[in-house]
Amino acid sequence: MSLAPVVSLHNPAAVRQMATRLNGTDFARWAARTRALGGCVQPIRLRGRVDHIDALTGDLLHRYSTDVEPGGVLRVACKTRRASRCPSCAETYRADTYQLVRAGLVGGKGVPESVAAPPAAFVTLTAPSFGPVHTRRQKNGRVVPCHPRRNAGTCPHGRALSCTLRHDENDPHLGQPLCPDCYDYTGSALFNALAPELWRRFTMALRRRIARTAGLTLAELRDVATVSFAKVAEYQRRGVVHFHAVVRLDGPDGPSSSPPPWAAFDVLAHAVDHAARTVSVPTPTAPDLPSRSLTWGTQVDVRPITTDGGLSDQAVAGYIAKYATKAAECAGTLDRRIHPSDDLAALPITDHARRLIAECLRLGGLEELAELRLAEWAHMLGFRGHFSTKSRRYSTTLSALRQARTDHNQHQREITTGRLPFEDDDQVLTVAHWRYAGRGLSPGDALLTAALTGTPLPPLITDRRDAA
Template sequence: MTRLPVAPAAVADVAAAVGTDPLTLADLLRVASTPGFDRWQEQIRRTGGCSDPIHLTGTTVTRDRRTGDVLYSYSTADEPGGRLRVACGNRRASRCPSCAWTYAGDTYHLIRAGITGDERKNVPATVRDHPRVFATLTAPSFGPVHNRPASGRCRCAAAHDENDPALGTALDPARYDYAGAVLWNNHAGQLWQRFTIYLRREIAARAGLSQRALADSCRVSFGKVAEFQKRGAIHFHAVVRLDGPGGPDMAPPSWASVELLDDSIRAAAARVAVTVPAAGAQPSRTLTWGTQVDVQPIGALGHEELTEQAVAAYVAKYATKAAETTGTVDRRIGELGELARFDLPAHTRRLIEACWDLDADYPDRLLARWSHMLGFRGHFSTKSRAYSTTLGALRQTRADYRANQERRERGLPDPDDAEGSTLVIAHWTYAGHGHTPGESWLAQSIARDIKTNRDTAREELAGLEATDITGEW
């Protein structure tokens, strides 16, 4: 990035030229004129252009374990502002697009490894021959909403455009079950847990086995992600796979098939029910999945309509999103009065208010605490133990790669080498987070540059490779 000149024209004129406000531009010019600006850029580039970096102060010393000699030392005292900036790691694209991009990439590789196999992630390529489906479980109806049916016209008689803000909102807010909607979101995690229990029971029944015998012959593995529909109800997408009893390394039994898995998923979803007892003015409720259960075979078993890469990319896409599709806020709401500060859609506002109204009746459900998520408090991305690798393992691989790279640059010995083992003594202190307005503008520019370079490199690689890498992160 080229260093910006210090106000060769009036600040307001330059601000208009670069598309920012004068105060942000003034701060931007201050940052660009500060000694150590090049090092600041290097720090931000190493975070990937993080929107809200963590600031650390401290020191690290690398010594020879045998002699005690100092091989390398580092202190943030010599850094811009006396701080080291590291990526925030937030998965939400609305909070930090850069870190969310990395999280989505990790999720893509985690999901894809469980579909196609990847020896580097301890999943054999033979999983492509296992029964695998992409299943979607939805919420029931809580009242009619504006939609785009196959007929082309909504019940309100309008033909809504796909970007119409009315989509997903209640046709009659006075009759819409807002309490039921947020309670369903709040218990969605329990519905999923019970679904996984019933799924194994349904598979065992169709195989003519007891549940104990099923565990000795077949394992059910899955990776799932949660997605908010426009109406504010959560639903789940999951890759479900049948393995042998030892996991992906073992072939499933001969009776395991896509058809059996499809039938078992539908039957299990129909059986699941969670009872919410009466509380306050609220009656007892029985929560179930919606009637729309979709199960599609994946790729290599002769069903090529839904490709392996498309499934992994789809799951990764929603791993970085929360309830933003409904227009809600992306952080906790401390008190209901805070809603006055936000320009929220009326439907979303009513869902949030329903969370607060129900909080006193269901104190153990933390509805007010999770009102910004419309009551949902589960994990957006989960997997079974044997599905594939873990996000932690992927992050560790990346960290090890960077550590090895830096060690080579500094001429330090391999810590695993018995003859040249080292000892690292470090002390770090949290010193804040975030950017000033000018720094934020520059960080966004750096993030765009990084993404452009990656996209260009991917396109060039796609032109060189004979294989299709569509959807790769």
């Protein structure tokens, strides 16, 4: 959920700004740059120059300055992964994540095709229950009542412990507790904060279990097999994260080597299930906050990934990439940081999210829990880990994919405008001077960006240094 205003054609100021831009002498250059950014709606604006200097003589060979750009600024893509911030850049991130995950299943992008041979599993690890919430349940393709419990009675706060409604997919009650006063907000916040550590312990337990099944020590396992993975975090509507992951059992040198004969899917699935059900992480202790042990939820899903039928590599890569661009907005919170001085009652968030944020801020004020940084990550409901991660040998990297795209764009620029005569000269120094000049678009520029690139009109994101 964003606090930014929505761009609209009914805004007279936006229409005037759009007309001014269209009639400007630099519109062609502005439009070309807008198309090159792919429709980024919160571009970073920079002022400065780049000097190319002869290292032997000190002569200035060439200078680029943002003075030649519209408004005297160079706009560069924000490159955010959040779809709520910038749909265009988030789509690029989603596509890169898709290619990264799929390359680890079928090869490509520098990964050998032999990677498709080792057993691979699609794993879902959920969070435990912190209290009953409204949910959309289906059975045999039909939506069934939420929590149909006969003679359920009421909780100590007088609220019914059952719900017979058949919730619609967009029902705002989904994910909300049946009784907010009974819900374990402390446990929810602590689970999100410690989920990365729980995942780390899971991967360690997974390797230990595989080694034990094969009758090996961990050191001996490294000589014959490697566990590779790529994972993404997803927020459930109740405000806690769970993880989707591709787990693959390779040979000792990763995807370029074959796993041992005993490395079958059943071995991998057994190890995943065992590790998920046995690992735990203790919470820090504080006055009036006894330590507890956090574990994964009871729902652990392990399914084989195939290249022909069943759960395909394309479906898995698309599923993981989809969640790589999302955050906690589905739980009714914000996509920006919240400070202790903010008035929570005035924020446009759900009551459930407000309670979760308030609990993060409260726990974040405890000295014993300072390392969890709960107050700093209250807008993420306590989760501060990376949304998408992978092991070193799983496949290519996002950096490699971005560099390939940069090289391609550079090649296209050279075809269009040619190369500077000294660009390949090792004796030429490149000295850049940049300073931040703001972020975002004016309402009029946002309308023109949508028209030029065909992207939807997103919330307008600006800062105090934004210029018209």
